[in-house]
Amino acid sequence: MLGKTYESQVCSIARALELIGERWSLLIVRDAVFGGATRYSDFQRNLGVATNILKARLDGFVEAGIMRRHRYSEQPVLHEYLLTDKGRALAPALVALSEWGDRWATDGEPPILYTHSVCGSGITQQTTCAHCGLVNDPTEIQAVIGPGMPPERIPRNA
Template sequence: MLGKTYDSQVCSIARALEVIGERWSLLIVRDALFGGATRYSDFQRSLGVATNILTARLDGFVEAGIMRRHRYSEQPELYEYLLTDKGRALAPALVALTEWGDEWATDSEPPILYTHSVCGAGITQHTVCEHCGRVEDPAEIQATFGPGMPPERIARKA
């Protein structure tokens, strides 16, 4: 999707951006997750994105395992794009981005509310400590090296 712009980054955020970081990508996933879009025409109608860009994004999602193509008609041959588990796992990130946008990117009331389909209560996304529970202050969040960090990178930071 973004090419190889983040090759020098040893970071899962950079890796995620390589797959879902293009301008229309998260909106396509949003429409699939929360709007029920599955067909090319659904995405085109909802987003108004150029056909070449939509085709490239959907093909990239299939290649990355975020969506799978399923033929729903043989004559004419037509496909729908269905989210995989990997694609559905983006839901918490989209809820978090929505909350950020509601707080920091608009002066009006939230245009979309997420609710739990089982009980109707609101859905929110939180940062949670495994020991203490919800973390309110981002200053309390510390990034440390994980097991996937190459030893030579750790040595350069020390």
């Protein structure tokens, strides 16, 4: 999707960026997840994105399994773009990015609040330790080599 690859990076963040790392991509997914947008015309109207870019992003999402294309009209032939489980699973990442933006990139109060549709309470994205619970200090988070790291990429001193 980005026009460049991160083949030299063995990292799930880099892999995710390949699929959704471009700004229009994140906004399209945001509108689908939280705004219910499904039709090409919805995305185009809401975002004002150039048609060639929108088509490329939607086609890429279908190819990546983030959305599926569903024909809703025969005359003319029109499709809607429906999120798959893989696409809907991006919601927590979008909430986390929004919280970061509320804190570091927005003056004043948050422009959008996320709530639980069942009870109406606020939603937050939090980092938790499987043993200790909530982790509030980001300096306590470390990256360690996982089981998916190719053996040839593991530093000799690790």
